[in-house]
Amino acid sequence: MTSAPDPNIGDRDGTDEEVDDQFRALLEGLRTTIPGVIVLFSFLLILPFQSSFGELQGFNTVVFYTAFATSALAAILMIAPAVHQRVRAPRAGIKRRTWSHVMFATKLGIAGTAAHVVSITAVVYLVSSVVFTDWMAVIATVVIALTVAWAWFYIPLVTFQKSED
Numbered sequence: 001m002t003s004a005p006d007p008n009i010g011d012r013d014g015t016d017e018e019v020d021d022q023f024r025a026l027l028e029g030l031r032t033t034i035p036g037v038i039v040l041f042s043f044l045l046i047l048p049f050q051s052s053f054g055e056l057q058g059f060n061t062v063v064f065y066t067a068f069a070t071s072a073l074a075a076i077l078m079i080a081p082a083v084h085q086r087v088r089a090p091r092a093g094i095k096r097r098t099w100s101h102v103m104f105a106t107k108l109g110i111a112g113t114a115a116h117v118v119s120i121t122a123v124v125y126l127v128s129s130v131v132f133t134d135w136m137a138v139i140a141t142v143v144i145a146l147t148v149a150w151a152w153f154y155i156p157l158v159t160f161q162k163s164e165d
Contacts, residue, residue: 022102023085030078030109037078037116040123041071060129067122070115077112081105113152121145 044067047053056064084105124144128137 019099019102022099023081023105026102026105026109027082027085030081030112033113033116034075034078037071037074037112037119040116040119041068041075044068044071044119044123060126063122063126063129067119067126070122071119074112074115074119077108077115080108080112117145117148117152120148 044064047064084101121141121144125137125141128140132140
């Protein structure tokens, strides 16, 4: 198997096999993430139809809508690379031949992940503010946000980079 292309070469043509392998790996990763995004979105979707939702007021309604909208955005962005392939291949038989498509799809996945982080932290704040006091909600939200930042971004971008040097 060949190594991944230089990410700074967005328009470089790779072999069909290299590009296809990279795209498949991206889709595989998204396939494991998307169900969590959809479950969160589904719960947020039904929340306004619950009788106690009317008790939500002020800042918490903004937090709810932030969670709802960013969850929808995360789903859209993470599903987009699979849609690209479905739209392109049957319509014109166009294969994934450039790294630019793989890189663009990767950026969509990362943007979707960032939106999902916002949604998760907003939900943590919302639930925590209903269960505890506001300051406890802030603490819980900060702990979750820092954990996500460490596990999803610091480890792959910093820790793995150090081990490669």
